[in-house]
Amino acid sequence: MSISVQNISKTFGNQKALDNVTFSINKGEIVGFLGPNGAGKSTLMKILTTYILADSGDAQVNDYSVADKINVQKSIGYLPEHNPLYLDMYVKEYLAFNANVYKVSKARIAEVIEQTGLTPEAHKKIDQLSKGYRQRVGLAAALLHNPEVLILDEPTTGLDPNQLLEIRKLIKEIGKEKTILLSTHIMKEVEAVCDRVVIINKGVIVADKKLNELRDSTEQIIEVEFDYRVEEQLLNRLPNVVTVKNTAGFVYEITFDTDVDMRPAVFDFAHDNQLKTLQLSRKNKNLESLFTEITN
Numbered sequence: 001m002s003i004s005v006q007n008i009s010k011t012f013g014n015q016k017a018l019d020n021v022t023f024s025i026n027k028g029e030i031v032g033f034l035g036p037n038g039a040g041k042s043t044l045m046k047i048l049t050t051y052i053l054a055d056s057g058d059a060q061v062n063d064y065s066v067a068d069k070i071n072v073q074k075s076i077g078y079l080p081e082h083n084p085l086y087l088d089m090y091v092k093e094y095l096a097f098n099a100n101v102y103k104v105s106k107a108r109i110a111e112v113i114e115q116t117g118l119t120p121e122a123h124k125k126i127d128q129l130s131k132g133y134r135q136r137v138g139l140a141a142a143l144l145h146n147p148e149v150l151i152l153d154e155p156t157t158g159l160d161p162n163q164l165l166e167i168r169k170l171i172k173e174i175g176k177e178k179t180i181l182l183s184t185h186i187m188k189e190v191e192a193v194c195d196r197v198v199i200i201n202k203g204v205i206v207a208d209k210k211l212n213e214l215r216d217s218t219e220q221i222i223e224v225e226f227d228y229r230v231e232e233q234l235l236n237r238l239p240n241v242v243t244v245k246n247t248a249g250f251v252y253e254i255t256f257d258t259d260v261d262m263r264p265a266v267f268d269f270a271h272d273n274q275l276k277t278l279q280l281s282r283k284n285k286n287l288e289s290l291f292t293e294i295t296n
């Protein structure tokens, strides 16, 4: 197990940032840690990287307890939310400075420059780099000591669409060799990069799912608005229904479990019951609907 978190809680003043959080990550997985602002993502990452202590519970990285700071820090490469670079330094100088801290060889600097695609910019000062290249410098620094596990706190925040795609591609590439936990509130990011998603809301883990399970899901949600009220029991009689919810006025959200598009059946239902269909739309159960459902 590369990361294992057991019953971690953390409170700041009267704010419970983490409430009995438990999950684990196998070697080689890329896991997206998804949650709205203030959900507790950074707090958990800071505990895993030994920057702060949990109030209770335990966690291991690479089988070392977070109480064993030195071995955990050796096992982890960390890219914090606000990538703290020394802007006045040259890229190579900054990496050499970090290499010295970790006591790694000069040859390794050239390797990480190559690996993170920094070669064309490696002679520049960090403040001359675009935000995307600055993130590459942060990733290169995190990789210097060749850690088993990478912890990336919102690694694509503030990047333009092209840089965003490039950094995601790079993270995916690095993930072929490393275990990665990356936090984000962008669902597309999780879909593009991760094997699994762990969703946190108000300090509590509310979902832990493999992305391919979500992709293969046959759950289908139809939102329909009629011109008049309908008894939910009546809608429940439609084939393959799982749940019926009256979400507003005469608007109903009907969840089906089937591959068949159920919109025609709902349309016919309206016709047979002398109702008019004012709107009808279909969503598949995907990460977005799961996220909205459990964090709203």
Ligand SMILES: Nc1ncnc2c1ncn2[C@@H]1O[C@H](COP(=O)(O)OP(=O)(O)OP(=O)(O)O)[C@@H](O)[C@H]1O
Pocket (backbone or CB within 6 Å): 012, 013, 015, 016, 017, 035, 036, 037, 038, 039, 040, 041, 042, 043, 044, 185
């Ligand atoms: N040092 C601190 N002192 C007081 N409260 C804190 C501290 N650190 C975090 N918190 C609070 O704990 C909660 C969780 O914060 P955290 O930064 O872990 O959330 P997050 O999921 O990373 O959010 P974001 O996506 O906005 O970065 C928030 O309510 C935050 O205000």
